[in-house]
Amino acid sequence: MTVIDPATLKKTALFAAHQKLGARLVDFGGWNMPVQYTGIMEEHKAVREAAGVFDISHMGEFFVSGAGAKVFLNGLLTNDVSKLSEGQGQYTLMLNEDAGGVIDDLIIYRLLEDSYFLVVNASKIDEDRAWIENELENPEGAGVIFSDRSSLYSAVALQGPKALQIARALLGASWPEPKRNEITAYSWNCQEILAARTGYTGEDGIELFFANEIAENFFFALLGAGKPFGLKPCGLGARDTLRLEACLPLNGNDLSDKRTPLEAGLGFFVSLTKDAAFPGKEVLQRQKSEGVKEKLVAFRLKEQGPPPRPHYALFQGAERIGEVTSGAPSPTLGYGIGLAYVRADQAQSGTTLDLEVRGNRVPVEVVKKPFYKRAI
Amino acid sequence: MSNIPEKFRYATSHEWISIDGGTGTVGISDHAQHELSDVVYVDLPKVGAKIAAGAVVAVVESVKAASDIYSPVSGEVVEVNTALVKNPELVNKDPYGAAWLFRLKLSDPAEIDALKDAAAYTAQIGD
Numbered sequence: 113m114t115v116i117d118p119a120t121l122k123k124t125a126l127f128a129a130h131q132k133l134g135a136r137l138v139d140f141g142g143w144n145m146p147v148q149y150t151g152i153m154e155e156h157k158a159v160r161e162a163a164g165v166f167d168i169s170h171m172g173e174f175f176v177s178g179a180g181a182k183v184f185l186n187g188l189l190t191n192d193v194s195k196l197s198e199g200q201g202q203y204t205l206m207l208n209e210d211a212g213g214v215i216d217d218l219i220i221y222r223l224l225e226d227s228y229f230l231v232v233n234a235s236k237i238d239e240d241r242a243w244i245e246n247e248l249e250n251p252e253g254a255g256v257i258f259s260d261r262s263s264l265y266s267a268v269a270l271q272g273p274k275a276l277q278i279a280r281a282l283l284g285a286s287w288p289e290p291k292r293n294e295i296t297a298y299s300w301n302c303q304e305i306l307a308a309r310t311g312y313t314g315e316d317g318i319e320l321f322f323a324n325e326i327a328e329n330f331f332f333a334l335l336g337a338g339k340p341f342g343l344k345p346c347g348l349g350a351r352d353t354l355r356l357e358a359c360l361p362l363n364g365n366d367l368s369d370k371r372t373p374l375e376a377g378l379g380f381f382v383s384l385t386k387d388a389a390f391p392g393k394e395v396l397q398r399q400k401s402e403g404v405k406e407k408l409v410a411f412r413l414k415e416q417g418p419p420p421r422p423h424y425a426l427f428q429g430a431e432r433i434g435e436v437t438s439g440a441p442s443p444t445l446g447y448g449i450g451l452a453y454v455r456a457d458q459a460q461s462g463t464t465l466d467l468e469v470r471g472n473r474v475p476v477e478v479v480k481k482p483f484y485k486r487a488i
Numbered sequence: 489m490s491n492i493p494e495k496f497r498y499a500t501s502h503e504w505i506s507i508d509g510g511t512g513t514v515g516i517s518d519h520a521q522h523e524l525s526d527v528v529y530v531d532l533p534k535v536g537a538k539i540a541a542g543a544v545v546a547v548v549e550s551v552k553a554a555s556d557i558y559s560p561v562s563g564e565v566v567e568v569n570t571a572l573v574k575n576p577e578l579v580n581k582d583p584y585g586a587a588w589l590f591r592l593k594l595s596d597p598a599e600i601d602a603l604k605d606a607a608a609y610t611a612q613i614g615d
Contacts, residue, residue, distance in 0.1 A: 152551040153526045349552055418529050419549055441528040441551055470531065470547065 118144055124169035125266045125327035133345055141235035141364075143170040146347040155350035156443040159313050160484075162342030163272030165334055166351055170234035172262040173321060174244070177227040184256045185228060186388035188247055189220065190373060190396075191381050196222040201293045201308055203381050205373050206243065207392030212399065213369035214376070216240050217361065219310055221295040229295070229306070231319075233363050237262050247391075266327035270334065271317030271354075273486075274341040279307070279318055282337035290318065301326060312351065314358025314484050353440050356449060359410055359482035365422055366408060366437045366451050374399050375453065376408045377481070407459040408437070410483060413448040413467070414475045420450035420467055426458075427466040427473065433458045434465070442483060449483050450476075490519040490613065493584055497600055498609035499560040504584065507600060512561060515588045516548065516579065519613045524550040527579040532568040533590055539563065541599050546589050548579060561599040563592035 118137070121144035130137060135146035146167065148155060158164045176185060186193045191204035201221035205214055216236040221229040232240045241260045248258060270279060280287060283305075288296040295308040306321040322330055335343060352362070361367050361376055373382050374396055384397055413420070420439030425432050434454030442449045450467075458465060461480045466473040496504040502520035506513045521527065531547040539545050539559045546557040568590045572578060578587040594600075604612065 147552070148525065151525055353551060418531060418547075418554070421554060441549075443551065 122170070124167055125324040126167045126169055126268075126331055129328050129331050130167065130345075135345070135347060138348075140170070140348055143234060145170060146345070147349045148347040149345050152347070152349035152353060153443050155344055155346035156353050158342060158344040159272045159315055159346060159350060159354055160444055161273070162344075163270060163274040163278055163317070163338055164313075164344050164346035164350065165331070165338065166269040166271070166346050166348075167267075167331070168269050168319065169266040169324075169327065171267060172230075172232040172234065172237035172240065172260065173265040173267070174230040174232060174240070175228070175259045175261060176230065176244075176256060178256045179226055180252065180255045181226050181228055181257075183388070184248070184252045185220065186386060187250075187252050187390055188244065189218075190383065190390055190392070191220075192383040192386045193220065193222075193228075194386070196220070198222055198224055199290070199294050199296065201295055201310060205378065205381060206240065207373070207390065207396075208369055209391040210395070211370060212372040212374075212392035212395030214363060214367040214371060214373060215243055215369060217363050217367055217378075219308070221308060223295065223297075231267075231321075235364060264324060265321055266324050267319060267321045268331060268334065269311055269313070269317065269319045269351075270338075270343075271311045271313040271315045272343075273316060274338070274343070275315070275317035278334070278338040278341050278343055281341075282334055300330065305330075312358075312360055313354035314360070314482065315354075315486055352438075353443055356438050356440055356451070357442055357444055357482065357484035359451065361408070361451070362438060371408075371453070372396055372399055372404075375404045375406055403456065405456055406434070406453045407456050408451055409434075409454050409459045409461075409478045410481045411450055411452060411465065411467075411476045411478050412442075412445075412483070414464070414477050417448060417474045418469045419448035420452075420469075420476070424450075425468045426452055426454055426476070427468060428455075428458055436467070444484050448476075454478070490517065490522065491584070492517065492519070492606045492610050494606045496584070497560070497603035497605060498612075499558065499603055500612065501558045503557060503560050505560045505600070505603065507594075507597075510594050510597065511566065511591055512563065512594055512600075513588050513591045514545075514560060515583055516557060517609070518583050521580050521583045521587075524548060524555060525580070526551045527576045530572040530576045530579065530589070532570070532572065533565045535565050535568060537565045538595075539565065539592065541596075549576075557589065559592070560603055561592070561594055562596050563594045565590050565592050567591040
């Protein structure tokens with residue numbers, strides 16, 4: 113076990129709250145974050161059956177505004193920003209120029225006519241900011257105002273079939289409930305709360321953004337309001353198994369600067385038809401016409417056995433044809449599941465492959481994504 | 489606070505061993521099962537395998553990760569707890585009883601003296 117001095121880790125404004133709740137805190141990309149409170153299985157189940165709340169304050173909050181913001185962002189991101197009305201959000205990606213590889217995946221919300229809010233991965237805040245600041249040097253950046261307010265904002269994800277009921281119980285009847293992928297602003301104790309109908313668990317729910325000053329009060333108020341509904345504080349352990357069941361990619365595992373969104377199966381979030389020439393567009397256009405050589409697939413163990421883990425190899429007979437990027441035992445399904453990049457000719461669902469685990473071969477089957485889809 | 493029975497010896501890597509004549513029974517401590525939480529899979533050694541003290545002999549997998557289990561002493565594996573294949577959660581429920589991992593015939597009983605007693609192991613985990 114690697115021992116890291118917790119004093120060197122960054123803390124969110126909810127750190128003391130996690131300690132009070134008896135969380136197990138671990139190093140997560142330089143942040144001291146709760147991996148679990150009572151247990152990953154239990155927390156996972158709470159989100160699938162009732163609701164869970166996650167501290168996601170480590171994530172980055174960027175704001176981009178000005179008359180040229182839309183054009184600038186359309187030349188930076190893969191999805192078509194011009195499709196967003198005020199109050200709407202979309203999943204999108206930021207790519208490097210040479211490989212069309214993923215720098216980061218993020219959600220962009222259009223708050224007002226010329227005002228955009230970007231939520232980026234915690235481990236990528238510095239890299240994303242540097243990339244955006246560099247892009248601002250281009251002519252499209254003239255008159256665009258960018259600010260990284262990550263250190264000023266806290267955030268929680270309230271997820272699960274009871275999430276909206278809990279939010280209404282806390283925020284009251286006049287709270288403007290956002291619809292899917294929408295974001296609304298509201299005031300709680302005279303402080304602004306942004307609420308987006310988005311998440312990373314495969315369940316309905318919202319993500320709430322607010323100033324650090326009110327983080328602990330708001331978090332405990334939310335837990336109190338959610339108690340009658342079975343709300344549980346949940347750690348990053350359950351967040352990972354939940355997102356894996358829903359086949360939501362994790363940057364650093366399933367996405368990297370060497371993998372394009374087309375290989376990752378995220379073509380839906382890439383607009384090759386928009387006029388804007390975002391970094392990586394040419395590589396993706398070429399890749400689209402030539403076809404991808406490898407694809408990110410979902411696979412499951414065919415029988416009881418060891419759970420897949422990142423970097424395990426996949427074989428077709430004697431030939432190594434892929435590598436696992438995410439894997440875990442699925443708490444909902446009860447068997448091992450994973451995501452892996454495999455050679456395109458082996459990516460068809462129903463294909464049987466061998467997973468190598470500690471020198472042994474375990475049969476797995478490529479399946480359709482996602483593993484878990486909530487009933488609507 | 490972890491349960492640390494007086495009657496066992498402990499390895500720094502959190503395995504316990506109980507000695508009966510020339511045979512040792514090995515499992516993981518209550519502290520270790522608590523740290524791992526939610527055990528979902530156990531890989532056991534083969535009967536007849538000869539292992540050196542400190543070598544990886546089994547793997548216990550939780551939701552989060554696979555963790556190597558080291559043999560506290562040297563010897564030959566004479567029995568493994570196959571009940572754990574179907575019921576890996578026993579590791580969480582009864583780490584010192586039903587969830588023993590394997591038994592081995594000790595090749596050098598003097599190695600036991602190098603292991604920690606309950607007091608020293610308690611001090612190690614800071615309980």
